[in-house]
Each structure stands twice: as structure tokens, then as C-alpha cells.
Amino acid sequence: MASWQGGTRVLRGSTWSRKHVRFSTSSRRLSYADTVANLKIGTHTRVIFQGFTGRQATANAKESIAWGTNIVGGVTPGKNGEHLGLPVLSTVREAMEKLRPDATGIYVAAHQAPAAIEEAIEAEVPLVIAVAEHIPIHDIMRIHSMLKTQSKSRFVGANAPGIISAIGKCRIGFQPLPCFMPGRIGIIAKSGTLSYEAVASTTRSGLGQSLCIGMGGDVLAGTNFVDALKIFEHDDDTEGIILIGEIGGEAELDAAEWIREYRKRTPNPKPISALIAGVHAAPGRVMGHAGAFTLPGESDAPRKIKHLQDAGVIMVNHPSKLGDSMKSLLGSSGRASSGPGVSQRRGIHTLRRVQLQNTIRWSHAEQRRNLYIHEDQALDLLRERGINASVYSGRGRKRMLGVAVDRANLSPCVIASPATDPDQPHIEVKKFPFDYRKGLDPIRVAAIAQHLQLGESSKDSLPKLIDALIDLYMKKEAFQLETMFVERLGELKVVGANFGFDDAAFRSTKRQQDVHALRRIKDEDPQEVEAEKDGIVYIKLAGDGNIGTLVNGAGLAMNTVDALADAGGKAANFLDTGGKATSETVKKSFQVILQDPRVKVIFVNIFGGLTLGDMIANGILLAFKELEMRLPVVVRIRGTNEEEGQKIIANSGLPLHAFDDFEEAAAKTIELANQG
Template sequence: MTRLCSIPAQSRRALVRSSVKQMARFSTSARSCDYADTLSNLKIGAHTRVLFQGFTESLEWGTKIIGGVKPGVDSSHLGLPVFPSVREARIRAQPDASAIYVPGNQTAKAIEEAIEEEIPLVVAVAEHVPIHDMLRVHSMLKTQSKTRLVGANCPGIISAVGKCRIGFQPLPCFSPGRIGIVAKSGTLSYETVASTTRAGLGQSLCIGMGGDPLPGTNFVDALKIFEEDPDTEGIILVGETGGTAEMDAADWIKDYNRRSAHPKPIMALIGGLHTPPGRIMGHAGAWTAPGEPHAKDKYDALERAGAVMVNHPEKFGDGMKTLLSTQSHIQGTRYTNYFNRRGLHTMRRVTPGRNGASQSQQTRSLYVKPIQALDMLREKSIPVNEAAVSDVFLSLTIDRTALSPCVLASTSAGFDLDQTGRFPFAYEGTDFGRDHPLVETVAAHLQLPATAHDNLALLLQGLWQIFKEKEAYILEVRASIIKKFEVRDARFGFDDAAFRSSGRQEEVHQLRNPAEEVTEEVEAEKDGIVYIKLEGAGSIGTLVNGAGLAMNTVDALTIHGGRCANFLDTGGKATTETVKTSLRIITSDRRVKVIFVNIFGGLTRCDMIAGGIIEAFQEMKMSMPVMVRLRGTNEGLGQHMIATSGLPLEVYDGFEAAAQRVVELAGDWKHYY
């Protein structure tokens, strides 16, 4: 298997850039509207009239909430009207934005209602929205120019200057100021906000891009808003493994610095530098598909573009403060070079593994056995010959740039990116008949003989039927093209959210055999915890709330010379029960010598989290040394509770001191330099 990150970055980006053009070519309907026209709807503030579809209030922050929606109910709540439908709300209240707080299985329908009523801004926060639901949503978004979507799977959007909050961000962390922030991760964005608040900079506008594989708003969208926003003087970007949005942002930043006489300083962080190949790291979109860059490639691209990179979000505040104070002295030079000389850039010894095509069983997804995948193909009357020699690689998957399904076709069975074509197409209205232009284009790219064209059309149609009927997100086959097109082997991945949040695809889900998976990972999953046992001689156990923060914790400890035994995301919460389950799983690993608990208290206060940690330790009678870093709401009280608990717990405020202590106790200090 060719390692994708060994492919030149230029060829990889060229492949991705061609996606949108190819999609337009193979779309079955002409586009008369441009979704990009909705970008200005992201500039929320005191003027924004917000409709809540399933609302919890942000009134204390100053958000101008005009009411909520509960289907079939026309009443009031807390002095605000509750409308029976989005249409009725639009007619009677004229909202500028709608906040959607319904569960993942209802999110797409709520978004579609808002699009139909041309609500200017729609913010969807739910996790576990099925991928195919979002593909349908994006099919709608591309045909209109009135509604802008933020999310799904995001904390929302908040204007600290304009006092408008559409989401569930922890308000005590925010203060009006001049830094624009866009992030995939909720917990990392809160850490970033807290850092800029402590530095006295505050925030202007904070956009949660979210961890969904198909977000409605991406980094470039946010950067365009920050460029023109008079309230924003500095920009922070927080990315992670999975997708190509960070590479697109790097290209934009490079162009911005070139064309602007006085560009605003930009800082960035990438989570997931040390994620194992082929794993989903908590967020639905935190996985690397064939043809996508590794997190380290994203880091390097942003650095080359001129962004100042850090390895932990608590460094953003002082770093940006220094950038802004020295801006007039170094205008027109690369900020990265300037700060490398001053030690802000702290990246060390990063030697992550390289991601090729997906390799191992992934959490929150379902890969069936190859024989089961081949049986699905046989049911579609697709020729299968397991004895054939593989000549080509073909995949039907999602394109995160085009926000649509796409075909990847490679003349190398090992998926050589330089020999691969990417062909996005419309989700709705596609039927791969023999005369479909995409069939001819893929056949030409693969250099198929005329005798194989009919079988290629049959294969694409069969894959497309499986993709839609069973809600797959990646279908890979390797095939022989001698005389005719025959499939030798197959690897199919299906969206677990379709079953877990919506109760669909039970037949596919029943193909899963937990007995063949890692026992600890299956046990953690039962409590909503994402646990991944890392290979090697790791001696540091990690317990973190939030996928992005969990990835960054592993990265930062590794950069400090530590070796982590696991990735663990409690799912954005850290209750007594989740802490107990997490500790039980972590301590079952005999490699672990010390545990690092890294918690950011957002909506859940740090004192409540501290109480849960203390109770869990008392019940489990822990003796292993544990470092606890608590930041966020009521952090002082939470830290005091840990420090005075009388338990084998050491409490820390800053990450650097905690990381150094953890590495020292793990016996890995010699690896630091």
C-alpha cells in the first residue's frame, strides 16, 4: 500500500482542487444560486434576532431571542413565543438566525425546514448526524443563496463584541475583544478563548466549524469574514486530523499574506499529529480517507503559509499578544521566522505515523469483513473473481471539499495518488447507466478496454446502490481489468450514526462482531467513551473530556518526550461514572505508570468535575500517581478541592508544568531533549 503522505503535496492539493470542478461537470442539474453568497450571514451581533428550534436560552448573554419552535404547539415559554412551525415563526417574527438543538436523528429535517423558509443563518450543534442526512442537506444548500449553515457537530457561533450567542459555549470564558477564532474542536476552542481572555485580548467572533465530516462552514469561509471584520485584529485557527480544510486554509493564508500590505497575524494549532493510522479519533470527521493529508502535513502547510504554530492552546494568548504588540516592527516579514527565534514555536521531535488508506477497525464506524463486502457485490450481480490479479483501485466515498459523494479511481491497485483521479458528483438524481458521462471519464482514466466499460458501469451502479441503501461512507474495491472488469477484493465502511442515532441500518449493524474487537474499546463505548489503545511502550494513561483536547493532549505529551498508552475522550463530559469507567479501563493496562487527567470545565463547572474525580478515586482506592489539570469555569475552586483531597492527586493550572511532571514520573524524561 502506497503511503499517501509520501505523495508530493502539490499533486495531492491538485487532486482535491479538481473536485468542485468535476462535480459541476457531472451534476444532473444546473446551479443558478451560489451558497458562497451567504457568507455575510456569519457576522452576527446585537442586531441578530434568533429563533431557537428546540431552544435553551442565552438571554443572560444578551442574545436577542425571539422565540422557539415546537411542532404543533402555539404558546409561550419564559415570556417568549413558541411557534408551531418554522414557517409560522418566519412569518410572524422574521428571524435572522435559527439555533437547532434537536437530536442528531432530527437535525437534518430541522435544517431543511430552515432552508425552505430562507432563514439567513442556521446553527446545528448535534453530534451523530448521519452522513447521508448531511449529504442531502448539502444538496439543498448548493441550490440556494439565502441560508448559511454552521455545523453540525459544533459548539456554535458567538460574538463576544456583539453579545450574541448561538450555541452552548461556556460564557464565563469569553470577553469582548479583538481576536477571531475558528475551530473544529469545541474543547480546544474553549481553551483558546480562555487563553486570549487571560491575556487581556478577548474575542471578536468565534466560529465553531465543528467536527462533522461535512460541515456547513469551513476555515476559508471564516477567514474571509475575519479579513473584512473591523473588530478582528488577530486570527486563530484550530484544526485536526481528517479532511483537507486546513490545506485549503493554508493556501488562502499564503495568498492573503501576499496580497495584503498589512495582514492580520494568524496563529494555528493542529490536533492529531500522533494519531494511529486508520482510526476515528472521537469526532465524526476525525479520520483520514484515501487521498487526504496527514495532520503533520497540515501543520507544515500552515507554517509555510505564514501562520505561527503552537503545540497547545494555552500558548495562543501570550503568543497573539506578542504578535500584535510587535506587528508594526515586523510588518511585511514572516511572523513564523520572527517567533521561531524567540521560542514561541515549540514543536519538537514530531515523527508521526503516516496514514494511507484506512487500515484498522474504526470506532464509531462499521467495517464489514471482506467476504461480507463481496457478498453485497454479488447480490448486485457484479462479477467477483477472488483469484484475479488486482490492477486498479476504485472507491466510492465522500468528498469533504465538494461536500458530495465522489469516485476515486487509480491505475495503481496500491492507490498511488499521482495515478488517481477524483470525480465528485451530485447526491441527488444520479444513475450510473452505460452512457453516464462519469462512467466514460472513469473508464478513460483507468485506460479500460472497451470490453470492460459495461462491467464498470455495472460496478459503479452497484456501489452507488449499496452506498445509498446501506448508508456507507467508503466503499473500496480492487479489480482486474484483463478482458473484463472483475472485483478481486473489497473493503466497505458504513456510518454507525445511522444506526445509533436514527435506528436505521440494523441489518448492517448486526454484521459487527464485538468479540473480534479490542475488549477495552468495546467496554468504553457502552458508556459513550472513546478509548483507543495505542501501540508501543506507552506508560502514560490519559483521561480527557473532548476529542480535540484528547488528541492535543497525546500530541503535546509526545512532544514533551512522553509516551502515551491510550487516547481517551469522555465525550465532552466528566461525570463520576465516566471517570470511574475511564480509570478502570486505563489501569487495566499494565504498561501505565502514571495517569494524566486533563479536563476543561465548560458548561460543567470545574468544582463539579473535581467532586466526580475525588469520588471516583475514593471508591476505587487508587494508589497510582495521577496529575490533574483543571481549567475553565470555577477552575480555582476545583483545583483547591483536588489539592486538599488527601488523595494521590497532584493538581496543576498550566499544561507545561503538568506535562513535565507526568513525563518525569513515567520515566520518560530522558526522551524530552
């Protein structure tokens, strides 16, 4: 059993007991992995908010309390008193002593979030949930370095919708409450909007949800798929599991391996259905989420789908199909829920099996995470650090060496490859992780040299290049530094470079202004730059795509492009208005899309979570009025205020085509595109 003594959770005996969750411990030393059980929230969970008296936290707390969440107070630095009839304390440590919370929701801006997260970890709050996006990646790596040294606090986020127990009426996050219904399906997702679609689908199917964990779309998530799967495996409230992933990292492959072993050891395993977004993602681009990009050596979406299929997971290509998918799986497994259900009109549609493709993505050409500098600028930065760097002369075998993020180890790492030709199937990009606060152990240099297959005379110059890259990586807050080098007269000569820096450090804290000043906006796509000014992520896709897409949420935007392709259509762009789309951002999105002459029809696919359906509908009408629209528009509005939004569209008298079913909307969109 677990109890509280002096504000600290104490284990009694050899078993950590939370409702319906069973994890055994032994005499071994506890670690961060042992905090997984803290994810099981419910009626028992005592919640505090950090930034409690702020506007967003106040609005969220009111909704959550009305829904049933046991919020016991909050923290605002420098304040003591009451708010919403609950105590306000000035520090998290004081809140731990007086309020005995099981979890904290951090509702502060990105530049304040790292300190708030660290304060919660130091106070040993069992569950720490950070919803803010744009937290600098180096701050998150430092936080993960802290997390690895303790066994009290479990971290969810950053850039996460949070965790919600539909059964236990406990919400720590900003999930749209009208979509949820107490039930039997556990959901773990990177994408917020895709998870809301999955929730709505399981609600419409009469299955409902048990526990929904939003791991978030950040580069380094504090909680991953395997962590959630361990909870769902032992949770008596959960009969079926939904997993929603996307490009970036290897967490989906780790989940597939865990599921394979789980199905081997379990006589009647819980059925699992999944979706992976980003099959048609633009190569070398960040697809909305901070973490939705592929580093060298990481798997693409088709490979993730293949691994999950091979592990026995049923794949779908759109989240609206997950309800029927789970209903069918539960029926065939003998785990069918006893609760009443209302079937969707359409049956289960599974995704076609995907052939295994090239497992390595080389991103030297276009990879960028907001701030990506030109090669000549990257070589200048190396020369400033005493590194021999110039343009490749055509002589010498090129190798790759860099520093990047190791998403598996939640730390920075040295990356190395003995070759740089992406057509060679035997290429191995190997990672050498190191602790963010301690740096690279010099002993690892010999192993790096061996992997690079360096000659004896060149090994002595390798430490200098590694030190320069790590110094640049840490001091200038890079997220990816890649160099191509050759051996020349016993020395290493850099002949190419691909440097990406985390501009969240500049946007949220105004750090790294000198690096940010290197950006050459004149060389970028003017439509993408224009969209960025309004907080819109717009990426023009290559090829002959003729469908303009306008979507809220990065995961849903990626999936919209994928699902259109499955139906025979071709998207001209990726466009994410953001999770908080407004009428004005919808109008601005139309303006950007209309500048692409390839577009013959615009497909608006909105799921109303924080975004209200009627607000989106009014934004579409505003765009028609002010932009003198001539192209046909297909609108699919689901979620919050969907009926109001659909009614506004239907009564507008404008050439708009409104649907609630995705497949019907996609079919109409493709029909109109082919007529153009």
C-alpha cells in the same frame, strides 16, 4: 442595504451590508457562497430557537438571554403560546413572518435535526446553526445538496458548538460564557474544547475575542475555515485570527492557500496563529469526532502544519499558548490592541517545523467509523449485486475503486486509483463527485475508466461495478466503500474490499439494522467495547506508551497525545469522555485505562466548558475510593469552576498532583512515568 419584506431578506443595490463586513455582488447568479456574510452576528442579530420549549433549549436560552443575546422567540411543532415570556410558534415559516429572525439555533435530538434543518432552509432563515452530533451522514449530504441550490441560508454544523460574538453579546450555541471577554481575536475551530482553551488563553492574555465560529467536527461542515477567514478579513473588530484544525478532510490546506493569497494582496495582513490536532493519531481510526479520520488521498496532520507554516501562519502545539502567540504577533505587526492585558507566565512557544510526510493515507487495514464490516461480509454484499468477487489469487494488477465522501464538494464521490501500493509515490487517488439526489452522470464513467488505465475490453464492465457500489452506498448508508479489483478475461473481478457504514443512522433512527447486525464485537478490543457502552471513546495506541490519558473532547484528547509526545512522553491511549463528562464517566474512564498494564501514570487533562471542574474533581476522588487506585495521577483542570476543582484535589490527601499549567503538568507526568 438589506431589508425584510414579507419575511424574506432583500438586497438593495450591489453591496450586501452587515456591520463591519463588506462583500460585493454583481449581476452573476447568487449561490450558497454568497451567504458567508450571514455569519457576522452581533447586537443586531434576532435569534430564534427550534425545539424552544425543550429542557436543553430552555436552559441555554436563559443563559444566553442573561448574557445579552437577542432571542425573540422560538419554534416547537404543534405549539403556540409563550415560553420564557417569548412567543412560541409551530413552524419556522410562521416564525420568519412574525418574528423576522436573522438566525436560528436548532436544539433537537439527532434523529429530529435533519427535518428541523431542512425546515429552516426552506423558510430561508439567514443563519442556521445545528449543535447536535450523531446526525446521519446521508442526511447531511442531502442537506448540502439542498444548500447548493439556494442563496439565502448559511449553515453551521453539524456537531458544532455554534457561533458567539463576545463584542456583540450574541451566543448561538453552548459555549462556556465565563471564558469569553470582548476583544480583538477571531477564532475558527473544528474542536469545541480546543476552541474554549484558545478563548481562555486569549482572555488571560488580555486580548479577548471578537467573533468565534465553531465549524464543528462533523464529516461535512456547512461552514469551513475559508468562509470564516473571509469574515475576519473584512471585520473591523478583528485584529488577529486563530485557526484550530485537526485530521480529516482538506479544509486546512484550502485555508493555507487562501492565507497565502491574502498575505500577497494585503499590505498589512492580520496575523494568524494556528494549531492542528492529530499528529499522533492512530492510523485508520476515527478519533472521537465523526469527521476525524483520513480517507484515501487526504492529507495527514504534519502536511497540514507544513502548508500553514509555508503560508506564514505561526503554529503552536497547545491551545494555552495561543494567547501569548497572538499578543506577540499583534505587537510586531503594529496591530496591538489598546486594551489592558495581563500576560501569562510563559512566553510564546512555537511548534517545531515538521517535515513533509507521505501525502496519501491508505486505510484498508483498520479504517472504521463505528461500524466496519469484515472483508468476507463485504464481498458477500457485492456478490448479492451480481459482482464477481473472491479472494486475490496473486495474479493481475490491483486497482482501487470505491465510493466515499468528498469533503471539498460536500457530496458523495467515486474514488479511483490505477494502483494500490502505498509505497509508490506517484499514486493518484482521484475523486469524481456527484450530486446526492441526482446520482453520477453516466458521462463521468469514461473519465473514471481512463484514470484507472483500463484495457478496452474491460471498460464495458466498469459501469456495473460503479452502479453496484453506488447502490450499496446509498441504500445502506455507507460512508466509505473501497474495492480492489483486477482485470480478468475482459471482466473486472473484485479481490478485496474495505466497507465502512455510518452507524449514526442506526443509533439515532434505528435505520440499517441489517447492516448493523453484521458487527462482530467478539473480534474487537474488549476495553474499547466496554468504554463505548458508557459513551466513552477509547483507543489503545500501539507501541510502548506508558501514560494513560483521560480528556474531555476529541480535539483536546488528540492534542494531549501530541503535546505529550512533543515533551518527550508516550501516551498509551486516546480517551475522550465526551463534552459532557460526569463524575461517573470519569470513574468508568479510569476503569478502562487501568486494564492496560503498560500504564504507569494517568494524566487527566480537563477543560471545563459544559463539564464543571468541581464535578471532575469529585469523579477522580470517587475513582480512587472505589477502584483502590495505586497509580499516581496528574490532574490539570481549567475552565468552568477550575478553582473549586483544584481545591478539591489539593485537599483530598490522596496521591494526586494538581496543576493549571499544561507544560508543568506534562513534565510531572513524564517524570512519574519514567519512575514506574
